[in-house]
Amino acid sequence: MTKLLLTSLFIFGCNSLIFSQGYQFIGSRSNALGGASVALEDVWAFHHNIAGIANLKKAAAGISYENRFLLKELQSQGVAVAIPMKKGVIGIGMQTFGYNNFRSFRTGVGYALALTEFLSMGVEMNHHFIGINAYYGNYQTVSGEIGLLAKVTEEWKIGFSIVNLTRNKISEFREDRLTTIMRLGTNYRISNSVTFLAEVEKDVEHPVRAKIGFEYLPVENMYIRGGFAVQPVEFTFGAGYAFKGKYRLDLGSAYRQIIGWSPNASFTVQF
DSSP states (O other): OHHHHHHHHHHHHHHHHHSTTTOOOOSHHHHHTTTOOTTOOSGGGGGTOGGGGTTOOSOEEEEEEEEGGGOGGGEEEEEEEEEEOSSSEEEEEEEEEEETTEEEEEEEEEEEEEOSSSEEEEEEEEEEEEEOHHHHOEEEEEEEEEEEEEESSSSEEEEEEEEOTTOOBSSSSTTOBOOOEEEEEEEEEOSSSEEEEEEEEEETTSOOEEEEEEEEOSSTTEEEEEEEETTTTEEEEEEEEEETTTEEEEEEEEEETTTEEEEEEEEEEEO
């Protein structure tokens, strides 16, 4: 019983600090870049900035796995799908986190559209389910997101997103709400081989977090990534490889000095 209580307290603490009540980074590429992913354009943009899927020309899908701090109780799995339509792109996604005594699920659907050659916009609705063993019961709610992506030049993009616009409550306990997070970031391709990313993130319940990342293409189809974030301090790195032009495997890890490593992996296919 004591072990269960201590584990549950640790889970709640980590979930509040790291996953911000229902929100977390999904996909090894984002994690390897320090989480500076609000201005990226790929299928995983469903989880970072829904506007980032607006210019995808082919359907794509991906699965991901992460183990925070090498603890089995802090495992996370995610799925992302993007389907181009005659006008716009539909996104579908899912994320689950936790273990038997604490489990959260987030499923959602979104739509993104290129309004002009310069600006894309997306909206998303998510359903959240949180189960805290048989004694505490289950809680459900919904949340909305909005995202913008501006293509300043072919090399330079700026992204902005807001998660949980309405600050929905997840239980009747005091102010127990899904947090609202605002993100503003840039993606600049310095050369054909090097891309620089930077982002600021403001959680309404925590200080501003700054993040930077680099992506390097040493040879065709091979990617090397690194990143850094503060509040709290976190170092990230990873690599990826594209197979036959439509499959991509990404691996990486994050490191915090006090609580250790968080390995992650994702696999993406373009149809």
